[in-house]
Amino acid sequence: MDNTSITYVYDATDIVMGRLASKVASQLLKSHQSGTKDKVIIINVENAIISGGKDRIINDFKARYELNHPRKGPFYPRMPDRIFKRSIRGMLPYQKKASGRAALKAIRCEIGCPSHLSLDELPDNHVLGDISEIKKDLPERFMRLGEISIAMGAPGHRWKKEKGEA
Template identity: 35%
Template sequence: MIYIDGDNHIYGRLSTYVAKQLLSGEEVVIVNASKIAITGSRKFILDKFNHRRNIGSVRKGPYYPRTPDQIMRRSVSEMLPIKKTKGLEALKRCKVYSGIPKSLTDVEFVKIDKAMNTNATGFITLGDISKILGENQ
């Protein structure tokens, strides 16, 4: 089982790493999903997420999540062959949390070097995006 601390990781790079680990049979737990960073222009990223939220209708969908943990989980699921059995089973092995749950406080977390955000400026966190999208807490 791999425990990943999502603090200061890049959204897409972390998603691809997790998807590959899930397909190889590992169980992955990601904590601090609200601190995962998306690099790029703040306005462009927010427009992109707002556009996704406004597609479709209430009755028909598609349904895009508002919470950081569900945004991250959806990103990982889009990188898996979800229409096949191996993709569904892989997604069941993925757990994502916005913070650190009490049951995982004494676990040692891994930082993925390839997915770390070394960019000092030009990013927005999933927590900020979810607040703007209207996360219900």
């Protein structure tokens, strides 16, 4: 069993959320089954996209969110990083196996890009994840995860750029 674990860093900008979530879930399950205990950090999750028409996407997310009882659940998130992590959780055997729960603990979703994770220079034991097989052209109709969160009532000032910023 190898004690060195690698942290994979994925940039979710302009990538379909389901494709990246599926890749990350399968990668983490394989690593936990092999005993390497790798970790994954996904940055810029507010720029991940969901394909489809705006009305359909917002209605689907609002129906999921409003299904719950405020105190009893099911609790569905509104923030983009929590939505992304919840979609990965749906692809893991979270409730049935300890490997699914361990894989979920090894995932960190970040709004924006933290200063220590600039894609130019990554820290030791951090590797940029390979997205070549899931990177496709943008679909004709899509919404970004940040836009969906704002439509559901999340505080968008936390990740929206001001007009003066690049």
